Amino acid sequence: MNKTLTSCLLATALAWPAVGMAQSQDTVWLQIEARQTVAGASSAARSYAQQLENVVGFSLGNGFYGIALGPYSPQDAQALSQQLKAQGLIPQDAYIVSGNSYAQQFYPVGTGVSLDPQPLPDGISAPEGAATAEDSATISVEDLARALEEPVAAAEGEEEPQAEAETETAESAPEPPPEPQETRAEAVQSERQLSRDEKRDLQIALEWAGYYDGAIDGLVGPGTRGAMRGWQEAQGLEATGVLTTAQRSTLLRQYNAVLEGLGLATVRDDASGIEMLIPTEVVEFTEYEPPFVKFEPTSDDLPAQVLLISQPGNEDRFFGLYEILQTLEVVPMEGERSRNGQEFTIDGENETYRTHIQASRENGTIKGFMLVWPAGDDERFSRVLDEMQESFTRIEGVLDPAIVAPDDAQAVDLVAGLEVRKPELSQSGVFIDQAGSVLTSSRVAEGCTELTIGGEHEMQVVHSDPDLGIAVLQPQGALAPMRVAEFQTATPRLRAEVAVAGYPYGGILSAPAMSFGTLADLRGLEGEEDLTRLEMTVEPGDAGGPLFDNGGAVLGMLLPRNDEGRVLPEDTNFAADAGAIVASLGGAGIEVQTTRGIEAITPERLTQRAAEMTVLVSCW
Template identity: 40%
Template sequence: MSRSIFAALFLTASGVAFSAAAQSWVQVEALPDLRTAEERARAYSSALKDVNGFRLRSGWYALTLGPYSDAEAQSKLRELRGAGIIPRDSYISDNGPYRQRFWPIGAGATNIAPVTPVQPAPDTTAPEATPTPVVPAAPVDLDETPREARASEALLSRDQKKELQVAMQWFGFYNSAIDGSFGRGTRGSMAEWQKNNGYDATGILTTKQRKMLMDNYNGALAALGLGQVKEVKAGIEITMPIGLVEFDKYEYPFVQYREKDSSGIEALLISQPGDENTLFGLYEIMQTLEIVPLEGERSKGRRSFTLTGQGDDIHSYTYARAEGGYVKGFTLVYPPAKAADMARVIEIMQDSMVVTEGTLTPDLSDAAAQGVDLLSGLDVRKPALSRSGFYVDGRGHVLTTAEAVASCGRITLDDTYEATVKATGNGLALLEPSTSLVPLNYARLATSVGRLRAPVAVAGYSYEGALDAPTLTYGTLEDLKGLGGEAELSRLDLDALPGDVGGPVLDMTGAVSGMLVDHDLTGKALPSAVRFSLKASELATFLSENGITAAASEDTAQLDAEDIVVLGTDMTVLVGCWE
């Protein structure tokens, strides 16, 4: 039977036949089990078209590209192998070795093994001899003894041995130095790989096993679409997963890459002029972004830093260094489920990054599109609630309202320092910083109730952190009790905002006469200037009950307005409540 007639008889289960003009395939991998084969097929399909999977006569599973004409197959093989997208030992095959199709899933279980044709009616003429179809030989599949495997291994170059270590590291079997030396650690990793793949754990890979390992590794790289990017405008050359991301936009200091084909992967290239001071400023700024989760290792050296973010929904890795008057680097963002693959991608990106001339520069025309919750178009992490507080001693303890820190997953002071709730009561909360702080100033509590109609000032973060420093709001002391006769409250005539709640109420000597509170008067709509202060005596009692002796003010002289501003600014803290 001629080859063209043979090909015409290859029928699919759904009735589709492969044409005689398209009977060549590029075989890229052969795998021992269906689950692994489907995983590899899915990975290849994210970067390549025409991916097919067939069961082989041997019981293994082949991954192929096609079908193509002979010329198309030759061209595709050269193109993809030359680009390093498919393994170097990929080859061209016809339909002979392939049986049931398992990929694409849902495409129909194609069986392209030859079926027996319907016999024609008897013919009196002598039958023409039909040549037996020639099936290409399968790739060499050596079953070596440990001694033979060690002998074939000895022929490997040092670079080839390093490649095997890299491949085992990729799949999580090896975590030592990539040195091309097969010592006890490498042998143990090889044995573990063999055991995991159903082979005898000899610790010496046979030729067949080495080929399988490298095929799987090269296939994994191909699925990620790793390729070199030369970003002239940013002055960076780097190998990155271009099969999973695509260029989005320039937004100083970032080149932004969005996810491609719902890969869940995003990337930034970092480029700006600067030195070590710029670098460490970037180190602080990056940690305010949503794409850098709070959990994870932080590392800062003399001329570089790394940030590892590990959240429930995303992980990320940022690397940047100062070099030649520039700060250059990258951020890779990915789902937690892809952490193992991305760990190797991160190594490749970091090892391959080359700093070249040129850098991004700010585009002032974009300023109108920015906001306090955005940095270069990226979401800045914001607390769920921001209120005011103030230092009450030289060790950095902070007093605020209990409402400000209720149900917080995390508490910060001035968006920088972590704090915990040491005590609550009477609507108050005492916060203790996680690191030792030495405030510029702290509260000295008034020893008298004050004089009616006397001027007062509230220091607070009126705009909940939109401004870098607290503002002072001036008013008067209107009553020495609350509207319902509450003795612990004073009533103020003062136009404060919700962000001011928790801030210190100062008299004109600089003494803290109370704390601004959000007094609940259910069902009442009061004039906007009616505010309430919890008296200094209540604050002192609460602090004393929790081990802090409040300092008393001994000043009686009136201060200038400028001095009140400095005093209030130095003692007031922005309290952030994070989910």
């Protein structure tokens, strides 16, 4: 379907080239921190940027995300490092790197990074006598950065490296020395330096690895110690119950490896007023389709989708959105739902999709998101969802409904350009008791994975009479019908005016339609006494609907047409007789209301009465 969108831009940087691939030979970076999640790293970068200039964030690979300043010339970077540490503005363990390991940029959003040396901030000056960029042009930046990254041996009382290392050529540079192994006491000491959030991260990683099933509280007790011992044993390490710095790094790297290749990056969309992490390697922005900002798959390899949800609205619109979203093809009916006046969540899963939707209502705006992921990839789905939920942020703005031209054509089976989930078969039915039981055609109840009325209330078959063509459905939850059928036990007169209530076009109409005709015979064409013959034109969706006399009593139930072996006039149709229906239901222990009243009512009152008891029955 062609769409006409007003001119709009998505002001966000979804992916930037790896810095290490284009790193200038005259620049280095001052790396000040690394985090295990993009959300945490983005938050830290924003905090640093309030006091420091040239704050940048890059993926470091293996599930880590670095925050750096730069780029600067090597001499400026040294001066900056010394003075910022002296002022307490950066950690004391910040160090200078070449940037060769930097991959995708995640901060700042929407702005590329210059690879040219940046001037030092005001108040920071290079040391006197420092070599200029030209003076150091023959010095390898990588060698300088490597030297700066090494611990200062003299300061720690360690031995100097052996002289033979100096004979190595640049082409065959030695592997960095293995990290010294911590003793248990040293590991305990380094663990004490961890924040409570960092300890929670370890518990989450241990839970993911299958060794921890306690509370994620950041308190290291016997359960956490046992999980650490279990992980150490599985890795072939000494089971001390205390992870060393290197072991913690390995555990978190294993935990975050599942996110590699997804390109999680912060996307800020001012049009919708939403900022959050999105897997930008597997989805890309395609269009605004209020109330959605749509991100479609970048390839068929991983058919994921992300939709940002943004619209103005009160509680009525909020509840309406909740109902509409569940009609989408990509939202399976199986799964948990929760809703109150301020927020809702929808989780659906089938053999094709796993979908999560969440939205909340604040200050007259409704905002949220939907993540659709292929079924069977539960681990990545769960991790991506956690990152998206943690990073979801409301910012100023809400998606303008007028962003789509008002005369834009919209198919009735699409909601904002998304295909609505459609049932295999839809027919009609009628409430027959105050518990919400529904009489309908046995055809609609055959071979269904799921049955619903009104598109939302799940039903189950409790009685079926294929010979008569009827079935009774009962709700799986509480229902309170406005009105129930009263079956007419008095014999109607021939040629009386009758009417059928039903949903001739499935769920396209929000209320049942009335079809009027004549009672042609009290028997079928072959003398069947459990049938009545009608002269009226109906649609397939009307089948299962109640047949009314002019007083609003139910004379029977419209049966689906069966033209096999014969061709009948279009206005020749049949209904199961009320007496036969009552007998069949009574035999199954189902009690219904009956009447012998024949007082006529107006067509307007009849239509209103029919609307209060007639329902749409769908087979999925």
